[in-house]
Amino acid sequence: MDSIAQPLTRIVEAVQRFVIAPEVRLLHVVTESSLRLAVLEHIAASEHHGDNHSPFFVLETPTQDGEDEWEGRTEELRADYEELRSLLAKAGEGVSLPELWPPPRAQRELPRFCLELAEALKRFSSPFDGVVLVLAPVEVRDPKRWVSEVKALLGRPELKKARLIVVEADGAHCEPLAVALADAGMRVDARPDEQQAREDMAQMLAAMASAPAGATGAQVIGAAGPRVAPPPRKGAPAPMSAAQREEMARELKVAPALLEPGFQQSLRLKVLAAAHALREGRPVQAVQEQREVRDLCLNAGLNREAVTMELILGGYVLQAKHPAQALEVFQAARKRAEAHQLPELAVQAQLSLASTLLVLQRSEEAAHAYAEAGKLGVGASVPVLAIEAYRMCGQILAGAGKTAEATSAWKQALAAAEKAAPEQRSASSAPEAARQLAELCRKHGLKAQADSLEAQATALETPSPRRAQEA
Template identity: 40%
Template sequence: MRTSADLRATALRLAAAQELHPENRSPFVLLEDACTAASEGWSERLERLRAQHAERKARMEQEGVRLPELPERPVIGGPLASFGAQLMQLLNARADWHEGLVVVLAPTRVERPDALCDALRVLLGASGLGAVRWILIDPEPAALEPVAGQLGEQAMRTVFLVDEAEAQRDLARMLDAAEAAPPDIVGPARVGAAWPRGVSPPLRPGHPPADPESIDALLREEGVSLPLAGSRGTELARLVLRAAQAMRRGQPVEAVQQQARARDLCVQADLAREATLMELVLGAYLVAAGDAGRAARIYVAARERAEQAGLPDLGAQAQFALGALHLRAREHAEAAVAYARGAALARESGSAILTIEALRLAGQAQLDVGNADAAAQSWAAAIEVADAAGAPEVKASSAAEVARALAALFRRRGLRDKAERLEERSRDME
């Protein structure tokens, strides 16, 4: 299954959920370990197979069903051979109704696609593993396509991607329909869904009108402040969508104009969070329009607005964007400062993931200007944050990459023991 980064999690859930299909009789195992330059990940996958079998065994015992124990961890030749032997153990340690095994292989990162493809060919051709079926979640750009190509008709290919052109046409039709709808229209027609042209349903007895203008009037009468509940919210949604549509069509100047109007609307309504969000998007559109100087000013304004409103998470995002602008201009020292401030705001917001990312980028910017000590301090701080965070947050962050970068720095300084511990830690993080 070939998919994109934004759809990867959904594709993974869809694939793994097939274990619950009423016609399926095979246990599924899910392997997300990365294939990096340092390790192809087969040892880690072997341990994951054993852990998932143990979890399945415990859950089946709760239902009064026995699943056999696995023998001792196999050690046969190299990591790949041992992994293959572990698959054979799983094929033998099964319930009465089980048939074969399904391996969902979805590496989070593939740095050595040729090596991974070669290993998969070996496993697919192994005589003792004929009962194992494979579901490969292939990231874009495709890394595992050569394996499917070699199998020919034996492999089923699925492309799980969004048709960008069709999505843009749908959005354009929706916006045009929404803007053409009568002011008093209610229901799906307000957002561009199919509706008889010029037709509004009769009012429900005992219910007030639901069109934006009537909602505004009712809120004023009741003295309730919900700035985006009526016509202003409808206008904001249309401005944001029009800006996004212009950007997708390669019209950044038009996108900037629409997005600036959306930001101004939120400022007039005294909506600090929404205004900051609109400002962050506006900065990105300005970068696309080639106005990096104005974009930098917008990001500074967004961070200041966020700090004043007590929104450190958005302030951190503004600093990320500002740091990226400095890197683009090869201003590495300024980028390091921007990311360090972003890390402080991220820590204040309580987001371990944002804090780790900011410290990683700050350290890399310091290293780019030759300040290895400052880089090591930033990366060590990131690892401390990861150590205090939960496993899901660590896995979703670049903590493993930080550990490898710091290990490489230690190795260059001759600190081999520290480097090896960090490399082992990086594998645990993944």
């Protein structure tokens, strides 16, 4: 698809120019989240360009609100250096790197990173020529600080052999910095063209709709292939009968419809058509297509899929600016989920129902609905959803001046967090609930309780050592 190929082609061309222009200190890349990994893969592949003599170190630690993310980048730098040293030793081609340097003492954040980078640069002698740092934070929460820190890296004379490729997927934060560098800065826009993306999707949907019955492989998504199914090969098994499909479905424990020729293709086509209609600004058509998707799943006995598609349908109805109708869809989704013993989907339906009540400005009912979602989440053993439900309930109650009820809801959120795994707690909104409760305590002069809750919030944000090591 050209909408994807074109930005990636621009990336390849830009990095190639960067490689052969050592006077350029900064290449700024702006892209979108959907293309971020592909962009990084193409950048990393450029390390093997014939004219490149600098290793590429890709550092992805996100920027956070005042957190010491440069410590994370330091660990990434050390790990990449050690990996390169090990690879060179195994290659046995006469090129080697000294052992890893000892970490400097009493240094934190950016200054320590600069010291570590300077130590790495000292160890890169011929045939190496400095290093290329690919700074690609997963997200940038403090753009102003981020830009100033990148500028500081470029300004240090001991780091002049370090060239930067900055990849941003949530805004062109460092673009002005690249502009200010004049000939020492380069920019490339690796975002897909929205109009081209829509046209590509429309063409793919049309090709999928015209794919022959029994299409397989690339033909299913509209790629090239015979317009008529080829005759069966000699000795090929005959198509399954309805009875055989049912028997195989029982053995595989799946719905028989999944084995029917063309069913999955038809379902896939309608799902994509609904999403495309919404993106094109045609919410009414999106609702109609998505309703057909839900009905296809219902008629095929795909109960879990039917509830999932109904939840998406409710979202499309909201996009069509019909919140009252969306409320009915989410209510039906919860009933269907409970009827088919799908408790986690029932929780999701209840959360959607509660948020729709907020859209309708029925705050009191929304608070009750979130409380109900929290109760369902605890019962269904999905504590992350329970945490979010109780936190939202408390937030609504606090906004209405119901301090005691809000306190109770936030305490229930923290109680639910105790039942979650450490990595789930750190990724949930439990720390926010603890801080909201701490703020409430501080307003009422309960300083000790507030301090304790702040400490609890910090602890909740910290993943387990095993999880941190994996990351």
